Amino acid sequence: MRVHLSSSQLEVPINERASVTVGIYNDTDVIAGYRVTLLGADPSWITTNGNDTAVFPSETASIELSVALPEDFPAGHRPMAVQVESLEDLEEAVTVALDVVVPRRDQLNMRIEPSSVTGGRSTTFGILIENRGNDTVTAALSGTDDEAVVKVAFSPNDVTLEPGESEIVRAETRGGRRWFGVPTPRIMTFSAAGVEPVREGMATFIQKPRVGRWVLSLAGLICAISVFAIVITHSFEQVAENQKQGQALIEAALDDDPTNQNGVATNPGSVAGSVTGPADAPLAGITIELVSLDDVDGVIAAASSAADGTYRIPGLSDGTFKIRAAGAGFSTRWFGGESFAEASEVGVALGEVSEDIDFFLEGRPGSITGQVVAEDPAGAFAVLVRTAESIDGGTDAEVERAEVAPDGTFTFPKVPSPATYEIQIAKAGFTAEPRKIVLAGGEAAQGIEILLREGNGIIAGRILGPVGALGNVTVEATDGMSTITTVSLTTGDLGAFTLRDMPTPGTYTVTFSREGFATASINVPLNDVATVDELSIRLVPALGAIEGVVRTASGSPLGGATITVSGGGITRTTAAASTGLAGAYILDELPIPGTYTVTFNAPGYVAETRAVDLASVAGTSPAVSIDANLVLSFGTVGGTVTAYGLEVAQASVELTNGILTYTTTSADEPTGVYRLAGIPAGVYTLTVVRTGSATWSQLISLTPGEDKPIDVALEPQASISGLIFDDNGGSPIIRPNAIVELYLVDTFPGGSPVQTAIAGADGAYSFFGLAAPNSYVVAIVAAANDPTLVASVLVALLPGQQVTNTNVTVP
Template sequence: MTEPRRAVAYPGQETVLTVTVTNTSDVIAGATVRFLGADASWVTVDTPTLRMFPGATERAEVRVRLPEGVPAGERQMAVQVTALGEGGLTSVEEVTLEVPRAPRVDARLEPATVTAGRRAVFGVVVENTGNTTETSSLVGSDAEGKVRFGFVPDTFVLAPGEQITTELRARGRRPWFGSPAVRPFELRIAEPRGDVATGRRGGRPVPDGADAHAPSVASDAPPPAAIGVLVQRPVFNRGLMSMLGLLVAVSVFAVVIAVALTSVVNRSAADRDLALQVAQARAQGATTGTSSVAGAVRLLSSGEVVAGVAVEAFDAGDPTRALATTATDEAGAFELSTLAAGEYKLRFRGAGFSEVWYPSSPSAEQAQSIDLGVGESATGLVVLLGGVPATLSGLVVGADVAGATVQLELPMEEPDIAGAAPAATSGAIVRSVPVGADGSFRLDDVPSPNVYDIVVSKPGFSTQVQRVDVAAGELRAGIEIRLLEGDGTISGTVVGTQGPIGDATVIATAGDVTVRTVTLTDGDVGSFTLRNLPTPATFTVVVAAEGYSAATLSLDLAAGQALTGVSATLGVDSGRLGGMVSVTPSSLGAGGVGVSVSDGARTWQTVSQSAVSPGAWSVSGLAIPGTYTVTFSRADLASQIVSVSLDAHGSVTSGAQRADRVNAAMRSSTAQLTGTVSQTDDRGVVTGPAPNVTVTLSSGTAQYEVSTASTPAAQRGRYAVDALPPGTYTVTFSRSSTASRSSIVTLAAGQSAVLDATLASPASIRGKVTQAGAGAAGVVVNLYRASDYGTAVGPVASTVTTGAGDYVFPEVEAPQHYLVEVRLSATAAALATSAVTTVQNSQALVVDVALPSP
């Protein structure tokens, strides 16, 4: 029985099924439990083989862990239980595992930042990481609403694990003058609306260039799928404007000075008083209100929180004087409270970051106002800080740097402490460029600020990693990374207690260099070679193989050294005991013997084989070192107990020759009685074996009964009684019409005794038929039971006299009453009958009959 028969299975989590098996036979039985319909790596059966005494019930737990990415829906699987031994029955119960829907679509921008004019093109990689087929689309949005987004293709259908690369075409009005406009934007995954193919939303045409997929995003919307930055260069760059400005400044310098002095002189006292009053009222309102704003500041390049950023609130009509200030905490959060009702603009400034006005504007004029009523709060504000994309350049040095690759990766772990060499990473690749023939490399448009790993790799060389902390808009040059050639080798052999081990894993690690291989399984079994190792270095070599405990070596390699002859010896990770069970004195293998192995805290059970290799048994998974008690038992055999000790390598230290030779020669716990029964004739001469003789053994209330064989001829008259409990028995041999014979025999455990018997001849009737004193030849003699004569029942036997008038009925039922009738022929009338006579067992009765004279 399997419980439950239907369960919800979440990928990556264990689903536990309980299998209950009951032994309904009257002998010790075993069964195997298998789970069908799933990959073997997904399933663990805690007790795949069950051993049970008669009437006992055992349980096994089946643990199913479906991997991530298994498609949603119902999966039909089954639990199979098969009885051990010849003709074992098999039971199969179906199990339904339901994998719930887990839709998920991820997206990433390549590159994440593009510097352009009015238009820019981004690559977007969209991947379905869920377990259902998804029909979705991308939508883009920027807080200022100054960028329009288009996608080619604009919708996609992705099966689980499938990915597609789309093209994002961003377009926005570029600034005429000044600094480049930094326009951060977000990408989200959205269900397609309306007829996307025709550019319609809700049945109404969408203007050319508008985002046909853009939904309204709620304040509690999930995080964006990707964040990008469009940096738009101004129409007139800063250099040209600086030249023009210099010329204009020379011309109007005197005018500016004159106007400024005139303005100061002419400003009236009333104007100054009014300005002071407005400022005072504004300051008082900012500290006595009941409204507030709150939110968080995150890094544009990675989305991580940013602490210590100054947050300033300004009156929307006067962005020159801050009414309230605060700074983000360690979680990047901020809050400005006690604000008066009104419209505000927020400015965010941090060291190394570009100044940003909420939500992502470079100036107050383009900033979005926040309208607060009395007692209202604006929460959940998110601001992204960043700078102009950075540029990294440097040189890869070494003997042969041509063909090397430089990758810029996001570290998977927290940055190491200063001065420590970073470990090799496998994070997301931000940029990848080939190294020039002279070893130079350049990484442009790097999102900043952020921490990156620069990874240099080339086949045959050790991978080198250098961690860099990139500031906003930084132009980092002079980075130098040395590419180390792998010119060292380590070779050797992996052996175990039974000899060389094939398919063992060998992993060598030195710093950020990891090289692995496996040992040979053919030819020079167990040998290995690790190549392309950078030298000089100290390597930690870990050797592991299934069923063995791992070994760790520390090896030093000098420059260009080829280290040979390394030997790694693996001990077993668990012990194993096995052997043969036989029955004396035949020495034949005994199947169905229960074998119990116990260390006092835990017990392992198995049954000796009955078919392929009768008497063989084995138990694995034993903790080592340890001492185990091995018990052999079967109902008809005397139990045996052996104590075996195993060392840390699984070898036997006492109790047996070897771990696979824990043998047992068992004696029967019952006895056997065999023999042959013969028969004699009426003269006492043995005539041969007697078939169908009933042999009865009695001991107290116990009684056993068999019959001697009638076929084949070689076994005629033989009998055998097996599985007799030791004791004293009365053995009686009986056969119809023959006198019974009894003997007493005492049997010991394991004894096979022989008891032959000879029975007397069966009862018979013979005689002579005479007429006028001479033998009557050729007359018919009929033998009747006395109770049947004169009825319709015929004779039990009939014969014809010899020339001398003799007749014989050699074997008749006894004891019984008979009479003899004589006729001239079978159809003639009776001439004479004898008196009624009684025949006893084994009696040779003579009955003569005299016929009347003719």
């Protein structure tokens, strides 16, 4: 076998797949199968297209070898080899070198712990640098603050990391601080240069003043005590005792560091949990505070709950604390107890997360105040009910009932919150649209107005289907302000419905809907007559249609194509018209609403599938138009065969993939044109052969419906030419009109000549269009009436070779 690659180098970016084409020529006399593997690569990294393909003798197969490398594969050049093994002769194998090039992929991650530190003149941050790329990275660290007053020293300053490695760098920050005042936050920006773009991270260094506010207060107290001591001499001993206590307090204040954050751990601990409220709903924006064990107001750290109710307090030192949660409109809760004294202690360890510190908060009672708008609201009641989605089977829907005052006002002074409610106004002979209220924790909702209208109207009737009364039909009536809904009966008085307590006067749009039927609507006036109870509505099954035209990719109608629709438990098939409106089709009486799959098929074309939604439209049977343009499943290869710019007829053309072979010859008219149609998509070898010319061959890829133009330029045919001389006693002279015969070496002498030529007056002769490679004999005949051969010369001829100066001297 002979093996060649489309390229000796293959670039394979990470997270992408790259391919190389392996060409295998079968130089044996039997059909052979071959298997392709990539030496130096894990089998799971490679795939092949056409492996184990059968290849006929003297034919070429093309196998696509595809490579996808894992994310952690190092960058650079990796020498590998493509090995092709014969399945017929296990000892026959060919190995071809392949240079696999993996481009560099930089991914440098940086994380700073803790994100916020409170300290004095200096503090320490821990910076975790991780190399998630596929090449060695040297990161140079730098740091600065917005005011450029803090100096940063790194240990180490430069970090070299192999792929997958990580290292913690200590960042020592130091800068001047105020003598007096409040703590100063300094926003630190740390950078790691070495990859593009430069990686950056931010942290906060909160610098305490040299002398805090507590120290100033204590100093003032000491001054007051000293003045007091001068004035009140008889209390000297007591004053001296107070001075000792004051000195002790000063020392305690100067040494006070309740958060223990001057020493920063590079692996701090954290606390995490969740906050929920009524109905186990997650609560966002709740403040969770970490408190010292000996001071209920000594908040060490805090965080807010996220939208999903979860929270996390990072950057904590080793210790034991108590935790509370509080938020606007909610009661304060301590973890594990009702008060600070009863709360459970929570331990925090370096490098660990204290999880499941969860809180359930009850909202403080809220209130709802509103106004009923009516000529005479007296006698009405406001009913507060929970919405259907906020209760379960064991909870009463009604929460509270309040009498509406003569001026129309009503109040619910204390209702559970947060919650979602619906306010309903009840008064005999009247109706009102329910009002939905979303009440936040502890909220006092006001300014709610509800319109109360006369509601003695009734709309009633019966709904019929194709075969009688029809139940379970949703009936909805609206006048633009109020909406009332019911369902037709499914037992007893089948199909009957009644809408009661409808505001009058008014005109209502009543809509009737049920799955599988077309929606119907009517207008019903309730003016002088407040009751309409003899309505009869007939619903028809909802049926839709799918229609369109099937064409070829070029836009020509494609009659006879098969169209199949399936979905909703049905499958139907029709054919596109071949006459009249060619290519047109229709599939009707399809239940709606529904989702259907439409498939278009035609012999010799690639099938096409579409998804179609048929929706119910009031009073109509909707039709959806779906046109299809089918692509040929077979391709075509064609072109012109030329040599020296001239068209060549009768050249043999062959297209093969090792299993399928298609042949033709270039035409006499139009000269040199060839065409191979009905070719399945795939990879083929196109070969063109002409007597005396070198064989032309090219690997091509054909897609469905493709008309691939490939023109072929052949090399010139093999030929032999020269001059005929007479020896003339050692002084050769031209021998004009000599008879020259050309023989294959295997048939000389005694055989028939391949060609015969007559030398010209200048003694020149030529033989064209010779089969090669071959060995020929150029022979000279004595005379036209004497076939005796008087001289000859041997010529070896290769395909396309033009041998000139083949001169023959007759003795």
